[in-house]
Amino acid sequence: MVPLSYQSPRIGDPITSDEYLIIDQTARAEIVNAFRNFDVTVTANRGARFKVEVVPELTDNRLIRKGTYAGESRAVAGFGGSGFVNFEYLANGAMVFAPDDATREQIIAALGRGIGRVAIHEFLHQLLPKAAIHDSKDRDSYEGNSPALIEGYFGDLHWDIAGPWLEARLKPRPE
Ligand SMILES: [Zn+2]
Numbered sequence: 001m002v003p004l005s006y007q008s009p010r011i012g013d014p015i016t017s018d019e020y021l022i023i024d025q026t027a028r029a030e031i032v033n034a035f036r037n038f039d040v041t042v043t044a045n046r047g048a049r050f051k052v053e054v055v056p057e058l059t060d061n062r063l064i065r066k067g068t069y070a071g072e073s074r075a076v077a078g079f080g081g082s083g084f085v086n087f088e089y090l091a092n093g094a095m096v097f098a099p100d101d102a103t104r105e106q107i108i109a110a111l112g113r114g115i116g117r118v119a120i121h122e123f124l125h126q127l128l129p130k131a132a133i134h135d136s137k138d139r140d141s142y143e144g145n146s147p148a149l150i151e152g153y154f155g156d157l158h159w160d161i162a163g164p165w166l167e168a169r170l171k172p173r174p175e
Contacts, residue, residue, distance in 0.1 A: 004020070004056050004087055006088070008092075010098060011095065012104070019108045022108055023108060023112040023115065026111075027115040027119060028042060028116065029116070030113050030119075030120065031119055031120055034116075034157075035120075035170075037172060038172065038173055039173050040170060051080075051082050052082070052083045052123060053083070053084050053085070054084075054085045054087050054119075055086065055087060057087065057088040058071075058084055069089065070086050070093075070147035070148075071083060071118040071147070073122040073123075073126050075125065075129035080126065081123075081126025081127075082126070083126060084122075085115055089147060090114040090118060090147060093147055093148070093152065093153060094107055094153050097110070097149075097154065110154055111153070113152075113153055113154075114147060114152050114153045117146045117157055118146070127166070127170070131162065133161065138160040140155065140157050140158060141157060141158060141161075142160075143160050144160070
């Protein structure tokens with residue numbers, strides 16, 4: 001993840017480099033956990049077949065608005081895919097959805113989870129480019145619109161309708 005400058009009245013001082021490390025580790029742990037039953041390796045290798053990069057912000061050029069969506073992906077049939085996560089969107093979400101009594105530490109962890117979960121969602125689009133994963137109505141799922149819900153930052157998520165599709169697409173993790 002690239003070092004970014006982010007500040008919010010909700011947490012006061014800008015996010016520190018140590019906190020960026022925690023955000024990065026929390027996001028990676030979230031991805032590892034989501035795919036724990038499958039024979040996949042989560043790596044920092046930029047040459048990976050499927051990849052998601054965290055960028056400071058995403059701008060939809062058609063709308064000319066900043067920070068209006070959390071992630072996007074391109075899949076290359078039979079080869080792999082690449083996608084992006086909008087840091088600014090997730091950081092704003094973590095601030096907005098944080099309960100009043102949440103500590104800075106808890107908000108930083110929530111931001112890491114939020115980023116990891118959008119990355120998981122983008123990997124899902126790359127692995128299953130034709131699947132209607134947005135049909136899920138489960139607020140606690142990776143398939144749904146987690147970045148726009150408090151569940152995307154606090155609490156646990158699970159696979160919903162994409163579970164069986166992933167089982168068909170990926171090998172199980174060897175025992
Ligand atoms: Zn999606």
